[in-house]
Amino acid sequence: EDKVVQSPLSLVVHEGDTVTLNCSYEVTNFRSLLWYKQEKKAPTFLFMLTSSGIEKKSGRLSSILDKKELFSILNITATQTGDSAVYLCAVFQTGANNLFFGTGTRLTVIP
């Protein structure tokens, strides 16, 4: 059975801390892995990863994919209160037409 597992389920840190969010997957016909940030309602796109070992960066956020070990991490450095959100990992399968999501990691950044 296909699955996407995120850990931890929730995390509380202080401003300025660095956090690492994990996403492991077991899916057939893997095509891409995506990270989204969901603050109130609409998930907003962060990264799409298709190749192993190539880090994607956007400001204080970065992500990398390991297709051999079937996982991805999302790093956030120098966290700010505005980073508080649920971070969703999703996998897209070749031949399918939908994103398969994990349950998300709820990050809370305390001032």
Added chain:
Amino acid sequence: ETGVTQSPTHLIKTRGQQVTLRCSSQSGHNTVSWYQQALGQGPQFIFQYYREEENGRGNFPPRFSGLQFPNYSSELNVNALELDDSALYLCASSRDAISTDTQYFGPGTRLTVL
């Protein structure tokens, strides 16, 4: 370029009723996917519409149905509402059915079934 919009924002219904949720896709996009997100869970795929035809369905019963119109906007209909249907319903549009991994989400409709 306009983003994905959904209506209504919130909705309260009682068990057994029917509901219709609406989604306008982003300009230039012909594919709309619908997801159900229960509290504390990730979104779950309901179905996708591509050029007015259903193009894939998740593990949802037939009382969940949809439509896509010539302007590529879409509706999600749920009949015989159950308490477990209470959730955030998200729609997402993509340029076409092949590019579905690049989806843009709307703000969602929060449905409460009493």
